[in-house]
Amino acid sequence: MALHRxxxxxxxxxxxxxxxxxxxxxxxxxxxPGGKFMVAxxxxxxxxxxxxxxxxxxxxxxxxxxxxxxxxxADSDTGPHCMGSFASRGTxxxxxxxxxxxLEARSVMLEAAAEELEVDPADxxxxxxxxxxxxxxxxxSITTAEACGAAQFKQGRTVSGxxxxxxxxSEVDPETGEMTPVSCFAHAALIVDxxxxxxxxxxxxxxxxxxxxxxxxxxxxxVEQQLIGGxxxxxxxxxxxxxxxxxPERSHGPLDFNEYLMPGPGDIAPHDIAILERPAPDGPFGGxxxxxxxxxxxxxxxxxxVFNAVGVRIDELPITPEKILRGIRANGGARPPARRN
Amino acid sequence: MAKKPVRFxxxxxxxxxxxxxxxxxxxxxxxxxxxxxxxYGCGQGTCGTCTVLIDGEPHLSCLTLAETVEGRxxxxxxxxxxxxxxxxxxxxxMEGFAAQCGYCTPGMLxxxxxxxxxxxxxxxxxxxxxxxxNICRCTGYEPIINAILEAAKSGxxxxxx
Ligand code: FES
Ligand code: FES
Numbered sequence: 001m002a003l004h005r006x007x008x009x010x011x012x013x014x015x016x017x018x019x020x021x022x023x024x025x026x027x028x029x030x031x032x033p034g035g036k037f038m039v040a041x042x043x044x045x046x047x048x049x050x051x052x053x054x055x056x057x058x059x060x061x062x063x064x065x066x067x068x069x070x071x072x073x074a075d076s077d078t079g080p081h082c083m084g085s086f087a088s089r090g091t092x093x094x095x096x097x098x099x100x101x102x103l104e105a106r107s108v109m110l111e112a113a114a115e116e117l118e119v120d121p122a123d124x125x126x127x128x129x130x131x132x133x134x135x136x137x138x139x140x141s142i143t144t145a146e147a148c149g150a151a152q153f154k155q156g157r158t159v160s161g162x163x164x165x166x167x168x169x170s171e172v173d174p175e176t177g178e179m180t181p182v183s184c185f186a187h188a189a190l191i192v193d194x195x196x197x198x199x200x201x202x203x204x205x206x207x208x209x210x211x212x213x214x215x216x217x218x219x220x221x222x223v224e225q226q227l228i229g230g231x232x233x234x235x236x237x238x239x240x241x242x243x244x245x246x247x248p249e250r251s252h253g254p255l256d257f258n259e260y261l262m263p264g265p266g267d268i269a270p271h272d273i274a275i276l277e278r279p280a281p282d283g284p285f286g287g288x289x290x291x292x293x294x295x296x297x298x299x300x301x302x303x304x305x306v307f308n309a310v311g312v313r314i315d316e317l318p319i320t321p322e323k324i325l326r327g328i329r330a331n332g333g334a335r336p337p338a339r340r341n
Numbered sequence: 342m343a344k345k346p347v348r349f350x351x352x353x354x355x356x357x358x359x360x361x362x363x364x365x366x367x368x369x370x371x372x373x374x375x376x377x378x379x380x381y382g383c384g385q386g387t388c389g390t391c392t393v394l395i396d397g398e399p400h401l402s403c404l405t406l407a408e409t410v411e412g413r414x415x416x417x418x419x420x421x422x423x424x425x426x427x428x429x430x431x432x433x434x435m436e437g438f439a440a441q442c443g444y445c446t447p448g449m450l451x452x453x454x455x456x457x458x459x460x461x462x463x464x465x466x467x468x469x470x471x472x473x474x475n476i477c478r479c480t481g482y483e484p485i486i487n488a489i490l491e492a493a494k495s496g497x498x499x500x501x502x
Binding site: 221231266 | 387438440443468469473476477484485486
C-alpha cells in the first residue's frame with residue numbers, strides 16, 4: 001500500500017441572491033418608549049449570524065449603540081416578508097432593507113429630538129453612544145431614549161421605519177439570451193492537499209488554503225467562523241455525505257446519524273483563510289456575504305486533488321473509497337498525472 | 342403506567358421526581374424538571390447533544406434510564422455558570438465563536454467539562470477524542486477544539502461548577 005499526496009485547486013465566481021420572479025426582502029424598525037429599537041425581520045438566523053449582522057447594520061444606521069438594538073426574526077406569519085435565508089442573499093438583501101427602514105426611523109427620532117431642543121432637525125447628529133446633539137454644540141443635547149419617549153408621550157409620533165430591498169426580475173432577452181439576474185458577485189479560490197490510500201481508497205484531507213473576496217467583512221470574526229464551518233460542509237459533501245448513494249436508484253439511503261456519514265473532529269485539516277475586501281457598491285456598507293460559497297470551491301478542489309494524487313477522475317459525488325478503488329483498478333494502478341514544476 | 346420515585350442531585354440541589362417505566366433521563370430532565378439545557382438531537386445515541394454528567398462522567402441522557410440516577414450527582418449546562426460568572430468553557434466558546442446555531446453546544450460543553458475535570462491540560466488529540474461522540478453541523482469543529490484548549494490554558498476551568 002502507498003499513500004499518494006495530491007493537490008487540487010478551484011476558484012469560483014459566486015452570484016449573491018437569485019432571480020426567480022424578483023428578489024425582495026423587507027424590514028421594519030421601531031423604537032419602544034425607552035429608546036431601544038426593534039428590527040422585525042422574517043429572515044431566519046440559521047447560525048450564520050443573520051441577527052448579529054443586521055443588528056450591527058441597524059445600530060450603525062440609527063446612530064445608537066448596538067446594545068440598544070434587538071432583532072426579532074420570530075415568525076414569517078407576523079414579520080415583514082422575506083424570500084428567505086438562502087442563495088447567500090441575507091447580508092446583501094436584508095441588510096439593505098434594514099438600512100432603509102433604520103434611516104426612516106432615524107429621521108423621525110431626529111424630528112422628535114429637534115422639537116424638544118427647539119432646533120432644526122437638519123442640524124442634529126448622533127454620537128453612537130445614545131446621544132443626539134446639535135452639530136458643533138455638544139451641550140445642546142438629548143438622549144435617544146428621551147427623544148423616543150417624547151415622541152411617544154408628548155408628540156404622538158411613532159419612531160419607526162419601513163424598508164425593502166428588491167432586485168427586480170430580469171427578463172431574458174429573446175434575441176441574445178442576455179439577462180442581469182444579480183447585481184454583485186463574490187469570489188473565492190481554494191487549494192486543498194489530500195493523501196489518498198491506494199489500498200483502502202480513503203482520502204485524508206491534509207491542509208486547506210483559501211482566499212475569499214466577499215465585499216466588506218461586516219463582522220470579520222463571524223465571517224471567518226462561517227468560512228471555516230462552510231469549508232467543512234464542502235469537504236463533507238465532497239467525500240462523505242449522500243442521501244442516495246446509488247442514485248438514481250433510491251435504495252440504501254441513510255436514515256439517521258448512524259448511517260449518514262460526516263467528517264468528525266478528527267477528520268478536519270488546518271485551514272488558512274485570507275479575506276479580501278472589495279466593498280460592493282450596492283451592498284450594505286459594502287457587504288456581499290459569504291453564504292453558500294464557503295462550501296462551493298472545496299468540492300471541485302477535492303476532486304482535482306484526487307486526480308492529482310492517483311490519476312482517478314471522479315465525476316459523481318461523493319468521492320467514496322469504492323469509486324477511487326474502481327478507478328485505480330481500471331487504470332491498472334495509481335497513475336498520477338505527470339507533474340509540471 | 343407504574344411510576345417510581347427517584348432522588349438525586351441536579352447541579353448541586355436535591356431533586357425528587359416520579360419517573361415512568363422506561364422513561365429516559367433526557368425526557369425526565371426536560372419534561373419532568375424543566376431543565377432545557379440538554380438538547381434532543383437524535384434520541385438514539387449518535388449526536389451527543391443530550392450529554393450530561395453523572396458523577397462527573399459524560400453520559401448520553403437519551404440512552405440512560407431515568408431511574409438509574411437514584412442517589413447520583415448530575416450536572417447539566419444549566420449548572421456551569423456561577424451566578425453571572427460564566428464557566429471558563431462557556432467564556433472560551435463565546436470568545437472563540439465556537440457556536441453558530443448552538444444546537445450542539447450544551448453537549449460539547451459537557452463533554453469538554455468531563456475532559457478538563459479529569460485532565461486539565463489535554464493535548465489537541467485528547468480534545469478531539471473527548472468530543473468525537475458529538476456532532477456539530479455548523480462550525481467545522483475547529484473553533485470548538487480551540488475554545489476547549491483556550492479554556493484549559495486559562496486554568497480556571499476547574500475552579501467552579
Ligand atoms: S439526543 Fe442523545 S445522542 Fe442524540
Ligand atoms: S453550532 Fe450548530 S451544530 Fe454545532
